[in-house]
Amino acid sequence: MKRLLSGIKPSGDLNIGGYGGALRQYVKLQHDYESFFFIPDYHAVTVYQDPKELHERTRDVAALYLAAGIDPGRSTIFLQSQVPAHTELGWLLETQAHFGELKRMTQFKEKSEGKDVVSSALFTYPVLMAADVLLYQATHVPVGDDQKQHLELTRDVAERFNKRFGLTFTLPEPIIQDIGSRIMGLDDPGKKMSKSNPNQNSCVLLMDSPDDIRRKFSKAVTDSEGQVRHDWEQKPAVSNLIEIYSVFADEEIAVIERRYEGQGYGVFKKELAEVVIQKLLPIQDKYRQLVDSSELDRILIDGAKRAADVASDTLLAAKKAMGFVTF
Ligand code: ATP
Numbered sequence: 498m499k500r501l502l503s504g505i506k507p508s509g510d511l512n513i514g515g516y517g518g519a520l521r522q523y524v525k526l527q528h529d530y531e532s533f534f535f536i537p538d539y540h541a542v543t544v545y546q547d548p549k550e551l552h553e554r555t556r557d558v559a560a561l562y563l564a565a566g567i568d569p570g571r572s573t574i575f576l577q578s579q580v581p582a583h584t585e586l587g588w589l590l591e592t593q594a595h596f597g598e599l600k601r602m603t604q605f606k607e608k609s610e611g612k613d614v615v616s617s618a619l620f621t622y623p624v625l626m627a628a629d630v631l632l633y634q635a636t637h638v639p640v641g642d643d644q645k646q647h648l649e650l651t652r653d654v655a656e657r658f659n660k661r662f663g664l665t666f667t668l669p670e671p672i673i674q675d676i677g678s679r680i681m682g683l684d685d686p687g688k689k690m691s692k693s694n695p696n697q698n699s700c701v702l703l704m705d706s707p708d709d710i711r712r713k714f715s716k717a718v719t720d721s722e723g724q725v726r727h728d729w730e731q732k733p734a735v736s737n738l739i740e741i742y743s744v745f746a747d748e749e750i751a752v753i754e755r756r757y758e759g760q761g762y763g764v765f766k767k768e769l770a771e772v773v774i775q776k777l778l779p780i781q782d783k784y785r786q787l788v789d790s791s792e793l794d795r796i797l798i799d800g801a802k803r804a805a806d807v808a809s810d811t812l813l814a815a816k817k818a819m820g821f822v823t824f
């Protein structure tokens with residue numbers, strides 16, 4: 498049986514990077530896998546989150562999962578903090594993860610750079626992520642390119658555990674798509690479009706108004722060549738915009754290049770904005786209907802129960818394998 502697990506942190510307003518790298522894939526893949534989509538709220542608090550904002554954003558992400566097309570009848574949707582097995586297995590796995598390998602994690606290096614104080618949870622973050630995945634015996638994990646290293650660590654920790662204590666965990670494979678797995682900032686194609694980037698013009702949010710989306714794309718950096726051509730080496734900014742177009746229109750890069758041949762960046766950027774707006778408007782409408790509904794609560798409560806059933810079996814197996822007294 499193929500099983501999928503993935504999640505988006507409620508650490509900021511969801512942007513089109515998270516949509517292209519993760520959410521869009523979730524919606525497609527749920528038809529081919531038994532799927533678990535969760536909200537890693539415990540991961541979000543590895544850096545400070547205002548309590549009121551965390552509360553709101555957690556509901557926002559859940560509502561956006563549904564609005565984008567995740568079907569709660571087919572897939573299990575839940576909050577990490579509602580299933581205590583995550584932190585319990587996280588602790589057990591910390592005994593198998595090495596200090597040195599955690600120190601090499603690029604996300605930790607990036608997020609801790611230049612900070613006077615860094616939480617120890619930010620450091621052990623990838624081990625909790627390993628627990629998220631391994632608890633469900635996930636065979637596949639759809640993620641953006643930046644999470645590849647964390648999944649390699651997940652596999653290493655699982656392998657180490659299995660060797661030492663007997664076969665307990667399934668080794669998961671990442672699913673990283675060719676196009677859309679690394680959407681870059683509109684102001685700087687050298688930096689990943691990120692929820693945590695303070696520059697407002699750098700990212701388009703899923704809940705941005707049509708006018709904001711038009712303004713942000715019209716300000717996006719390009720180059721002086723004037724040709725809509727995909728070439729990451731020579732033309733990273735334009736290539737990024739073409740990839741966003743491809744993700745939102747569900748069209749091949751070559752088709753887009755041909756359509757805008759000889760047209761310059763002005764027309765291309767305008768039409769790109771419209772493609773994104775057309776995709777987002779229905780998602781935004783559904784989000785508004787769902788975000789404060791009791792239906793959302795019901796889906797999350799039900800999802801946590803279903804998730805806990807699966808997770809508690811794996812946790813028990815891991816505890817037994819390690820020699821804990823269990824009843
Ligand atoms: P933060 O910036 O707060 O760390 P994030 O956006 O990097 O947040 P998540 O929201 O948890 O982190 O990411 C959810 C998923 O979206 C992950 O699989 C991640 O790889 C993917 N993702 C995030 N940003 C991008 C991006 N710019 N391009 C493609 N995929 C992305």
Ligand code: LTN
Nearest residue numbers: 502503504506537540626629630
């Ligand atoms: N680390 C991921 C979020 C995350 C995740 C997971 C993704 C936490 N646990 C399990 C996939 C599977 C991030 O920073 N985007």
